[in-house]
Amino acid sequence: MKHKWITLVLVGITVLGAAAYGEDPARPGTLNYVEGTAYLQGKLLSSKDIGSTELKTGQMLTTGDGKAEMLLTPGVFLRIDDNSAIRMVSPRLMQTQIELVQGKAAVEVDDIHKDNDLEIIVGGVRTQMIQNGYYEFDANHPMAMVFKGKAAVATGNDKYKLIKASQEFALSDNLSGKPSHFDEAANEGELYKWSNLRSEYLAEANNQMAGDYADAGGYAPGWFWDPYGFDYTYIGMGPMWSPFGFGFYPFGYGGFYGGGFYGGGFYGRGGYGRGGYGGGVGRPGFGGGVAHVGGGMRGGGGGRR
Numbered sequence: 001m002k003h004k005w006i007t008l009v010l011v012g013i014t015v016l017g018a019a020a021y022g023e024d025p026a027r028p029g030t031l032n033y034v035e036g037t038a039y040l041q042g043k044l045l046s047s048k049d050i051g052s053t054e055l056k057t058g059q060m061l062t063t064g065d066g067k068a069e070m071l072l073t074p075g076v077f078l079r080i081d082d083n084s085a086i087r088m089v090s091p092r093l094m095q096t097q098i099e100l101v102q103g104k105a106a107v108e109v110d111d112i113h114k115d116n117d118l119e120i121i122v123g124g125v126r127t128q129m130i131q132n133g134y135y136e137f138d139a140n141h142p143m144a145m146v147f148k149g150k151a152a153v154a155t156g157n158d159k160y161k162l163i164k165a166s167q168e169f170a171l172s173d174n175l176s177g178k179p180s181h182f183d184e185a186a187n188e189g190e191l192y193k194w195s196n197l198r199s200e201y202l203a204e205a206n207n208q209m210a211g212d213y214a215d216a217g218g219y220a221p222g223w224f225w226d227p228y229g230f231d232y233t234y235i236g237m238g239p240m241w242s243p244f245g246f247g248f249y250p251f252g253y254g255g256f257y258g259g260g261f262y263g264g265g266f267y268g269r270g271g272y273g274r275g276g277y278g279g280g281v282g283r284p285g286f287g288g289g290v291a292h293v294g295g296g297m298r299g300g301g302g303g304r305r
Contacts, residue, residue, distance in 0.1 A: 025222070025223065026051070026071050026223040026232050027071075027091065028071060028072045028073055028091040028092070028093065028096050029054045029055040029056065029070060029071070029072075029088055029091045030051065030052075030053070030054050030055075030070065030071040030223075030232070031045065031049055031050055031051070031052075031053045031054070031061075031068065031069075031070055032050060032051065032069045032070060032077070032231045032232055033050060033068065033069035033198065033231050034046070034047065034049070034050060034066065034067075034068050034069075035066050035067045035068070035194075036063070036064065036065050036066020036067060036082070037063065037064040037066040038061065038062065038063045038064070038066050038067075038068040039061070039062045039063075039064075040053060040055065040059065040060075040061055041060060045068070047230065050230055050231055051225065051230065051231060051232060054091075055070060055086075055088045055091070056088060056091065057088050057089070057090065057091060058087065058088065059088050060085055060086070060087050061080065061085070061086050061087075061088075062084070062085040062086075062102075063080055063081070063082055063083060063084050063085075063103070064082070064083065065082055065083075066082060067079060067080060067081060067082060067191075067194055068080050069198060069231075070086075071223060071232060072096050072098075072107070072118060073093055073096055073112075073113075073116050073118065074111065074221065074222045074223055074234060075109070075110040075111025075112070075234045075236060075240075076096075076107065076108070076109050076110065076111070076112065076116075076118060077107070077108045077110075077195075077198070077199075077202070078098060078106070078107050079105065079106045079107075079108070079191065079194065079195050079198065080100075080103065080104070080105045080106075081103050081104040081105065081106075081190070081191045082103070082190075083102070083103050084100070084102055084103025084104055084105060084139075085100075085101040085102040085103060086098050086099060086100055086101060086105060087099040087101055089121060093116070094115055094116065094117060095117045095119075096116070096117065096118050096119070097117075097119045097120075097121060097126075098119070098120055098121065099120075099121040099122075100120055100121065100122050100137050100138075100139045101139060102139050102140065103138075103139060103140060104136065104137065104138050104139070104140075104191055105120065105136070105137050105139075106134065106135065106136045106137075106191050106192070106195050107120065107129060107134070107135045107136075107137075108134055108195060108198075108199055108242060108243060108244075109129055109131070109132045109133055109134070109135070109149060109243075110132060110234060110236075110240060110242050110243075110248060111132065111234065111236050111240060112129070112130070112131065112132055120135070120137050120144070122138075122139050122142050122143075122144070122171045123139065123142045123171055125142070125153065125154065125171040125175065126154040127144045127151050127152070127153050127154075127163075127171070128151060128152045128153075128154070128160075129149060129150075129151050130149075130150050130151060130152055131149040131150040132148075132149055132240075132243065133146065133147065133148035133149015133150065133165065133243050134147040134148050134149065134192075134195065134243035134244070135147065135149060135151060136191065136192070142170060142171035142172045143168055143169070143170055143171060144163060144168065144169050144171055145167075145168040145182065145187065146163045146164060146165055146166070146167055146168070147165065147166070147184055147187075147192070147243065148165050148243040149165060149243070150162065150163065150164055150165070151163045153169055153175065155175045156175075161175070161178075161179065162179070163179045164179070166181055166182060166183075166184055167179040167180065167181055167182065168180060168182045195244075196244045199242045199244045199246050200244070200246050201229060202229075202231075202233045202234070202242075202246075202248075203233075203242060203246035203247060203248055204246075205226040205228070205229055205231075205233040206224075206233045206234060206235055206248045206249060207247065207248075207249055207253075209224060209226065209233065209235065210235055210249040210250060210251055210252065210253050211249075211252075211253060219235075219251055221234075221235055221236045221237050221250070222234070222235070234248060235248070235249075235250060235251060236248060236250055237250055238250050239253060
């Protein structure tokens with residue numbers, strides 16, 4: 001009986017491992033979360049599309065009464081607000097360009113490298129994010145806002161205007177204006193608060209998974225699939241903080257979120273809840289690793305977290 005049980009366990013591990021390595025790694029443009037109504041090229045998206053659907057060059061992602069989160073380069077999350085639309089211009093790792101066609105979008109940059117070229121285009125104007133931080137863009141009233149970090153707006157003839165933390169810049173009027181200071185607290189709207197909550201969830205998943213891989217020799221940093229949340233989180237080379245103050249840890253760290261306040265129950269807005277984390281393997285990360293698997297539900301149409 002004992003021998004039979006061991007055989008079943010080994011078979012299960014083999015099947016899970018095969019399934020894990022059979023998945024494609026996440027790439028820029030991968031859908032990571034949907035809340036409410038969102039559409040890819042006019043097709044209604046659901047929780048089944050999370051982690052497997054990509055916005056390809058020229059395609060449009062739009063929202064109605066809902067929001068969506070998309071992966072860009074490893075460690076960078078794009079979030080679009082209600083009644084907004086984006087178009088993929090370039091999904092390449094060394095030149096990642098998104099056009100904001102309508103509404104608002106936010107970018108959380110947790111890990112950027114010198115060879116990354118992360119750009120949001122509004123009304124034909126390119127804004128490059130050049131530091132870790134949190135950025136918001138508005139297409140209806142063309143504007144770039146830097147809550148934390150630093151950005152460069154292309155003004156033509158290979159010239160740029162730098163926007164520093166707590167500054168905004170109008171992406172209109174021939175780009176003749178100057179960056180101006182804004183009050184961060186007064187501008188923490190619904191998109192900001194939603195991004196803050198998403199960042200907290202992703203950091204929680206990172207912390208649990210990084211702690212479980214204490215002896216993770218051979219695992220490279222990148223996107224790792226969180227099966228309890230049904231979305232990707234990021235594990236980097238070393239400890240880092242999101243612009244909202246949540247910790248992201250490398251392999252072998254973790255445990256901060258493992259119990260107590262974050263250990264269970266319901267929290268956040270709109271009745272989001274969570275379960276615990278289990279074992280196993282799942283989708284591989286961008287860097288070629290495998291993620292931690294269990295049960296529970298978070299991603300999808302905006303109900304259970």
